[in-house]
Amino acid sequence: MASQNKRIAKELAECTTSPPAGITITLPNDSDLHRWHVTLAGPDNTVYAGGQFGLIVTLPVDYPFRAPVVTFATRIYHPNVTNDSLGNVCLGPLKAENWKPSTRLAGVLEAVRALLVEPQPDDPLEARIADEFRQDRAEFEKNARAYVVRYAKGPVKFDAAVGAAAAGAEAAGGAATGAAVVRP
């Protein structure tokens, strides 16, 4: 456990000293390394430019062995993000079968940013938005920009999705302790 916290601290230091482009990281609670609040600036030359998107990164207790959970705290109009207050993201490297302990959070956050640059409509969470993205790009861009204006301007509020993220963290923790009991 100690070594795992050490790894998280190391990654946090890495991410704060030389953060990936457009990303700033804060800890809502200094004593809790397992919850990160990330502010992601909408990449330039995309429909999300000018928006500030809040991400909540929740690290399971056995973090490098299990994938972290990333959710959007800010509403975003995107084929791969659920269009609700949960803000679940479909991210390849975070899927249980794809996760590798050698994957780093900086990389994960960059993947999220890459998803804003290049949505993946073929693996959508919001099928309707994905269809719109493929078939009526102008309409998609209009809607996405409207969402940015409506939700992603001004300082990021992380409260909206905190409840959902907390529930996810508890679930992850529960699964982990369960596994620990089963395999002494």
Added chain:
Amino acid sequence: MSQGPFLRPSTCLHDVHVNPSWKGGTTVSSTVIRNITALSSQLAYSAHFVGNTVTLSNRYAILSNGAISGLLFVPDLRTNDACNRETASHVPLNVARQADLPPMNYHLIAIAPWVSGRCAEAYMNAARSTPVRAFLFYQAGSGSALPPPSDAVDWQIDSTTDWMGQSSWPVYAVSGMVGEVLMQHLSLYSGNVTEAPFGSNITDRFLADPEDYLRIWTELDVGTSPSGFETWVYFLIILAVFLAVITTTSLLMHFVQAWRRVGLRRRVAAGDVNLEAMGITRLTVPRSHIQQYPLYTYHYEPEAASPPIIPGSPGPARTRSRTLSGDLAKSSAASRAARSATVSELGLSSPFTASTAATDYQPTCEICLEPYENRVTVIRELPCGHIFHPDCIDQFLGANSSLCPVCKASMLPPGYTPRITNAMVRRERAIRRLRGQVEVQEDGDFVGSGGPRGRWAATRNRLFGRNKDKPSLNSIDSTELQETRPVSKPSERQKRRGSRPTEPQSQEPTNTLAEGRMRELAGFEPDFDNTGSTRWQRMRTRIFPGFS
């Protein structure tokens, strides 16, 4: 009128009853019925007729325990009725009439000879004013033969009136002999006790008042109603068939599933299938096997060029700068050199074709990200060439996963098979189908694929009219369908895979119903940590394994 098929063998029980307290209607409330025949069959009259009854009308049959019972009597016709004369030869003068019965609301059973339809109607009209529960007819002089069926001409009544509808009781026919015997006894037991056969004995034995009356109590056992009987039989048959079908199906599915489990276990043991890499289940490596992986002291001699810090980033081929203590270093060098060095970025590419580079230079433990200290840190090397702190990798392989944390190569001992469950079989099949489909699309030759997988894909192609050139399913292409089995066209697949993370894919909508279903089946959510299935679902899976 209906008749016999539903009428079970009937019996008529004729018991003699003493009615000790009834004296002409003044002491009605204390009337008691005692069944004398139950006490002494020698003294009182008792008979039992079996299978001698035909149902003429079973409307309004009010049964208690499958029987109709009551005191037997002959209804009174109007005094000027011609039928009195016509039936006089069959009805003795002193038979029990209604006037001879207690003035209580007893259940009564009427009996009369059938001499003509008109007289039968007259008797039934007469009985209508009494609390009759059933009417017995007999054809006088017809012997012991079963009476004719209800639709026989013998039972015709030339009248426009609906006599069956007007009578609020069932009508039965007994054989002539039975009717005559009943009629004879009815005349014997119509007075008070002293007038009955063995009357004085009954008085002595049962302390009956000589003024008490002995009457005949009749029970008609007509069984349960026929329609109810048949409904039950049909219900039971349907239930039995249903259960048999379910049992057979269940057994069959269990058998098929067991057969599939054996097949999957064989393929897992042979190394054709990697359950964890396919996302089917989490596996762990036995501790004893982990301990067999060699331990070395980390030894790094820096050379001229400073190696890049970030592992996993592409770079030029580097000289081998890590040496291992012990003579194992030499043996592993050759294999390591032969390993491919394609970069795996964020786990998006297949671990089996693109094992990571940097097995030559690994300055930090990829689990805890701590750098190794030269000539100090003890490291464990996995067969794929990746090195870790023993503590880190032992915990990871022993409790979390069977795959290398960096390249996802399987660390399971050769031939090792976990317990194969039905869920694993189902998932593996779904993924294999998907994979077959992808291969078919890539090869553009679904006829030649052969085997059940190819046939399946071909059928689906025909059914859904899919466009072969359409590179659909790319979201679930090779990255999620990894198997260690070599694929038919590796170069083409690799090209496709390499371009996947950034290149926007086909814009055509690919959502056929079946495809969605396949995605669902191949989805990874439910079985990794198998929760959330309801009790009903678990039961269904237990009875019908493989049902999905």
